[in-house]
Amino acid sequence: xxxxxxxxxxxxxxxxxxxxxxxxxxxxxxxxxxxxxxxxxxxxxxxxxxxxxxxxxxxxxxxxxxxxx
Numbered sequence: 001x002x003x004x005x006x007x008x009x010x011x012x013x014x015x016x017x018x019x020x021x022x023x024x025x026x027x028x029x030x031x032x033x034x035x036x037x038x039x040x041x042x043x044x045x046x047x048x049x050x051x052x053x054x055x056x057x058x059x060x061x062x063x064x065x066x067x068x069x
């Protein structure tokens with residue numbers, strides 16, 4: 001599942017989340033397209049709002065799986 005979809009399911013909008021993260025809307029959209037670029041402080045705030053563990057967040061949203069073929 002993508003991070004944008006998870007935020008939408010929790011009814012968290014970019015307009016609500018950006019100021020709480022201390023980011024502009026365009027910067028937040030950039031990070032949402034590349035979640036592995038979020039800073040740790042932003043990561044921790046987002047998982048607080050998603051109400052999930054750090055492990056769940058890393059596995060499901062923040063780390064891209066690499067193919068080792």
